[in-house]
Amino acid sequence: MDGERKAQKVDVGILGGSGFYEIDGINNVEEISLDTPLGKPSDVYVLGELEGRRIAFLNRHGQGHRILPSEINYRANIYGFKMLGVERVISVNSVGSLKEGIEPQDILFADQFFDKTTRKDSFFGEGLAAHIGFAQPVCPDLSDALFQAGKELGLKVHKGGTYICIDGPAFSTRAESNIYRSWGCHVIGMTSVTEAKLCREAEICYATMNLVSDYDSWHEEEEPVSIEMILESVRRNIHNTKAIIKKAVSSLSVERRAQCACGVAMENIIVTNLELIPVETKEKLGLIIDKYLKS
Numbered sequence: 001m002d003g004e005r006k007a008q009k010v011d012v013g014i015l016g017g018s019g020f021y022e023i024d025g026i027n028n029v030e031e032i033s034l035d036t037p038l039g040k041p042s043d044v045y046v047l048g049e050l051e052g053r054r055i056a057f058l059n060r061h062g063q064g065h066r067i068l069p070s071e072i073n074y075r076a077n078i079y080g081f082k083m084l085g086v087e088r089v090i091s092v093n094s095v096g097s098l099k100e101g102i103e104p105q106d107i108l109f110a111d112q113f114f115d116k117t118t119r120k121d122s123f124f125g126e127g128l129a130a131h132i133g134f135a136q137p138v139c140p141d142l143s144d145a146l147f148q149a150g151k152e153l154g155l156k157v158h159k160g161g162t163y164i165c166i167d168g169p170a171f172s173t174r175a176e177s178n179i180y181r182s183w184g185c186h187v188i189g190m191t192s193v194t195e196a197k198l199c200r201e202a203e204i205c206y207a208t209m210n211l212v213s214d215y216d217s218w219h220e221e222e223e224p225v226s227i228e229m230i231l232e233s234v235r236r237n238i239h240n241t242k243a244i245i246k247k248a249v250s251s252l253s254v255e256r257r258a259q260c261a262c263g264v265a266m267e268n269i270i271v272t273n274l275e276l277i278p279v280e281t282k283e284k285l286g287l288i289i290d291k292y293l294k295s
Helices: 003-007 074-083 138-151 174-182 192-201 227-251 279-284 286-293
Strands: 012-016 027-032 045-050 053-059 086-097 107-109 112-115 158-160 161-166 185-188 206-212
Touching: 012 227, 045 227, 045 286, 053 192, 053 206, 053 227, 074 286, 086 138, 086 227, 107 112, 107 138, 107 227, 138 158, 138 227, 161 192, 174 192, 185 206, 185 227, 192 206, 279 286
Parallel strands: 012 053, 012 086, 086 206, 107 158, 112 161, 161 185
Antiparallel strands: 027 045, 045 053, 086 185, 107 206
């Protein structure tokens, strides 16, 4: 990425599937391929201008949906957004409902996670120990902007709820699904929590927009989740998803609020003696940690 590209700061990143960047009113669309110190992102970043804001879309599963949730290079995806100057990321996810009152075609903006994954979910390690706060895992300002946009559009949206994240690729057994319900979880998916953790470490605001496609496997009067259900739900909900994104982007302030803690999430969390952090790690994570190494 050359100096001219670096100067063109992107305001909002969007993680989703193919087709989400085809929003009415988007201009100056271009594709950028990035190499990060953590490897290649899932796909090219599709940049454009929407409602006067620069945005970047990334298809987390790659072109043709060829990357499993457990195979995604989440670290490269989020680091690529950081390279573009992104300060806010909107994640669009297909999920199963674990509550009777959250129906297929509804949209839920989760504000909590239960992580059952085993994948790499941190930039830290390799001689650098640091521990982010994650009690409030999504940005309340960004999530509220999305919820309000959906509400004003007259859509059936839900504010708050717990997203349980599993590795997949298999869907839940009925026993697992019922246990997740007993734990108080609201929806189930395979991607969002890992993105949320990495965005917090990168000091990027993160919110997740969850498109409900099914009742997972617990509902005895409904068909258990299948790929056909998910793809049909995305097809039916993509118009609403684009409308929410467009409306929410237009409502966002140019700068994050001073009270937003996402932008200072790295303050005072590095435990390692700064002089002992390996040079290779410092270079690899420069965009994330440099300002704290100089203080």
